[in-house]
Amino acid sequence: MKGKNIILGVSGGIAAYKTPQIVRLLKKAGANVRVALTASAGRFVSELSLATVSGEAVCREMFPPADIPGTDFTRHISLGEWADALVIAPATANTLARLAAGLCDDMLSACFITLRPGKPVLIFPAMDGQMYRSASVQRNVATLAAGGCTVFEPESGDLASGQCGTGRMADPGIIANRIGAALQAARPDSLLAGLQVVVTAGPTREKIDGVRFVSNYSSGKMGFAVARAARERGADVRLITGPVHLETPEGVERIDVESACQMHDAAKPFYPICAVFIAAAAVADYRPEMPYEGKLKKNEHQMQLLLVRNPDIIAEFGAQKRTGQLAVGFALETSEGLAYAHRKLDEKHLDLVAFNTYDRKTSGFEVDTNSLTLIDRNHRETSLPPMQKTDAARMLLDHVEQLIAAAGNGETER
């Protein structure tokens, strides 16, 4: 955390009394901390305490009185631009709603909106348990998480209301550790910074007729997590995605497609210019040869559908990539998977393949977690335990960075 600039946004809940301790821990770790306090937060924690421990004036008013000489009238922008991370602790139901709605009427919300793309936002909701479970709070949490914020589930225990339930803010030590981990993952010194990265995600739909298609269960979660993680590391990311219900990660350029052929057409222009191509999409290998224009009528007892091969996008990129370009694929199998993944690595000229199984509970399609085995171009395997797809994406990118570093050291490439 040494030398990192952190904004601590404090909103008005009883847990605000813990925030001077968070500031102390961040300062002790070498960070520069500025505190943005909402109007109601000032009723739970003193501005003087926070200013004393941070060594900086606390920001409350977006526009301080005009008669103060030397006042910075652009600080509602400059503070967000200064920050390496924004932490909101505690985040009340009201603050979650204001951030999710994009309001910008105090320093905390202004910092949220003006933070540079890719900088981590860590949100620690804290409130009464029933409030936290309410449909509106859950909707706002989901909106913020889909927008790339990391929202931490509050802890369970005694609440200020006298009840026991989920709603407590984590201890300052835990919060400080999570901030340290997020800053490390964001790594502005990443070897991916400034590189062009293309990610494919989601399923493809192959038309049978005007109302039916062949597809698969891919939700796009894994590919979107990879795109977001690459953006966090400063890469210039194009995300080519089949039909999914996910928000575009902040700062990522998204290209929507439907079929494998459309995904292929969208990807091709990037073959010569991208540094890394990561294929997380579940692309249909075949498509109906002659999709029917309108809706097919049923008449016979049987119907035969003739399928033809689709272009293999990552294999095509792998076959024509130049020295220094990296091709990263995924492999999903239900049996004999690992051996098959090793074969794909060679057949598709990949530099790295992420093999995942499909167990419907912890790995593969739709779920939020994945268990990956990463196989590098020398067929070395690294097995990762089941983890959130966001974390799995970061581990994958750590391996990609190792390959970039190896290329820089003149090690052999495919």
Ligand code: PMT
């Ligand atoms: O989207 P989620 O619900 O989060 O699920 C994630 C996932 C399971 C879809 C993802 O982790 C994954 O494994 N994606 C690849 C699944 C797959 O189609 O594997 P495959 O073995 O058929 O293909 C191997 C590789 O070739 C993949 O990188 C694939 O993107 C690529 N491919 C395949 C066919 C094709 N025509 N073009 C391709 O680029």
